[in-house]
Amino acid sequence: MADYDRGANLNVPPGGRLTAAQILDYAKPPTSRAGGQNLGLASYQWATRPPDERFVTMEALLAATEARRDRSDEFPNVSIAGNLDVKYVEEGPLAGNLYAVSYGEAPAIFTNWSMSQFNSVVGGPDTRWLRDMPPPVAKFALNASIKYRQRIDGDTRVKLLAAPPAGDEPAVLRAVTGPDYGRIWDADIARTIMLINDGRWVVPGKVAGRGMADGYTEVTKQSTTLYASDRDMWAFLVDEQHPLQIGDADYFRGFIVSNSEVGDAKFKLLSFYFNRVCQNRCIWDAIGMAELSFRHSSKAPQRFLEEAAPVLAAYSNASVRGVEAAFAKAKTVTVGQTIKDAEDFLREQGFGQFDSKLIPVLAERATDVGSTGDPTSIYDLVMGATALARELVYADARVDYERRAGGLLNKYVRLN
Numbered sequence: 001m002a003d004y005d006r007g008a009n010l011n012v013p014p015g016g017r018l019t020a021a022q023i024l025d026y027a028k029p030p031t032s033r034a035g036g037q038n039l040g041l042a043s044y045q046w047a048t049r050p051p052d053e054r055f056v057t058m059e060a061l062l063a064a065t066e067a068r069r070d071r072s073d074e075f076p077n078v079s080i081a082g083n084l085d086v087k088y089v090e091e092g093p094l095a096g097n098l099y100a101v102s103y104g105e106a107p108a109i110f111t112n113w114s115m116s117q118f119n120s121v122v123g124g125p126d127t128r129w130l131r132d133m134p135p136p137v138a139k140f141a142l143n144a145s146i147k148y149r150q151r152i153d154g155d156t157r158v159k160l161l162a163a164p165p166a167g168d169e170p171a172v173l174r175a176v177t178g179p180d181y182g183r184i185w186d187a188d189i190a191r192t193i194m195l196i197n198d199g200r201w202v203v204p205g206k207v208a209g210r211g212m213a214d215g216y217t218e219v220t221k222q223s224t225t226l227y228a229s230d231r232d233m234w235a236f237l238v239d240e241q242h243p244l245q246i247g248d249a250d251y252f253r254g255f256i257v258s259n260s261e262v263g264d265a266k267f268k269l270l271s272f273y274f275n276r277v278c279q280n281r282c283i284w285d286a287i288g289m290a291e292l293s294f295r296h297s298s299k300a301p302q303r304f305l306e307e308a309a310p311v312l313a314a315y316s317n318a319s320v321r322g323v324e325a326a327f328a329k330a331k332t333v334t335v336g337q338t339i340k341d342a343e344d345f346l347r348e349q350g351f352g353q354f355d356s357k358l359i360p361v362l363a364e365r366a367t368d369v370g371s372t373g374d375p376t377s378i379y380d381l382v383m384g385a386t387a388l389a390r391e392l393v394y395a396d397a398r399v400d401y402e403r404r405a406g407g408l409l410n411k412y413v414r415l416n
Contacts (some may be wrong), residue, residue: 012155014065015166018293039272039283041256042236046281053229054221058194065187065233069261075101075160077179081150083156084158086142088135094170096135098142100137101173103164108171113231113262117176121158161262174230175262182300186233186261193235193257193310196316201237201255204277225281244273246287246408248329251275254283255315267300268293269308270403271315282397287386288327289403330379330409331372342375349408351385359384382408 055061078084084100089107099107100118110118124145126131130138149156152341161175161183193201203219205228225236238254245251255271269292275285292311294303335345339360346356360375363384371380385405 004284009377037286037289037386039274039286040162041270042277042281042283045227045234045236046225049227049229050076051221053227054224055226055228056219056221056224058190058197058226058235061228061233061235062187062190062194065185065190065228068230069185069187071163071166072174073162073164075162078158078405080146080156080158084118085140085146088139098135099173099389101160101162103162103171106165106171108162108164110173111230113264114173114176117263118142118173119145121156121176123149160313177263177296181263182296182298182302183261184267184296184300184304186228186259188301188304189233189257189259189267190235191229192312193237196313197237198316200239200241202240203253203315204236204238204281205240223279230263231262232258238274238277245263246273249275249285251285253315253318254286255312257312263296266295267294267304267308269312272334287382288409289405290402290407311345327379327409328383331374331377334374334376335381336376337379339375342381346381350404351360355385355388359388362387378408 025329055064085102086098087107089095089097089099089109094107094109097107097109098115099109101108112131115130119125119127119130119142121171122142122145124142130141133141157179158181159175159177159181160173161177162173163169163171165171203224227234234256235258236254236256238252240252243250251273252275253271254274254277255269257266257269259267270289271291272283272286272289272314274283274287277283292308294300294307336340342363343356344362346359347353351359359381361384363372363375363377363380365371365384365387371377371383374380375384382405385401385408389405
């Protein structure tokens, strides 16, 4: 077998998609990849978060996000023209900082994030250029942009999120969003996780090469998977005490939930089953991925209460035995009698013609892709789709494709 070199001798077409011949003939790594997708989502967070954004317990994360929410004030319908003229602090420890709103004598200075949002709303110059300019120049450029935008678009209104001074902390403008922005507070998500958690969901323990081996490993700031900053919150938790027997391998349940109450990202809940987690938080062989996500529109807070919270609770309370039975059932649920039936089924589910022809061929490869070799069963088609996802060049495309494949299991076998 040839040495595995993902980038060698590949003519990658636009969009990062390989050809059918490249996928079918692709040199495989010397170790088995049967099973699911390897996810780097948690590993990226683990590698990049500074110490002050890491939390050892959900209680600590909740306390931090609640304190941030309790300190914040929303101003829902503010006209930019005449109300948000930009100024700068001329002296003192905050000298040089720009601001557009104040708490009495205390200027609520821009954060890097709110400056970018404000600049985008008023149509100002490049944000990096603004940050390099002396305060008087940046002030002039932004105010000129406000006047120009007013002439072109008329009255522009925004929703502001600001925090007054507290102790040694200055007042800050945390966010500048559209007037219909529906804020889902990070603290509400953290509290929901705690409400559904009966001790089952934990930060992944150390891994000794045989899966999730130790549910009582001490969690430290180095090993944690609970994060929050002034822009977001992100948590990865697993049920490591109740393994699932899927095929001849043990799998575990996990979920990732993320949000930004200042408009940096959508709310997302990603659930999946996986084989193990490395100490660097790489998730191995994730299958059955399902995602619920929505933008912070005006109805987002209501949708969180009506959709996301119940889904999270149901996933948390699902019986392990029921999940094992669902995977076993998936191997018996067929979509037809022939490969042509499988191709037609996949086309009906929104897969393209290219993928619909290739996935059943991959499903027939049995242990090469973790299937039984029946291209007409839901389970094997999902394994074939997962194998195809692994050969996509770009990480975002791979994860998105695996979610689509996992959606077939949830839709036709009801894993959750």
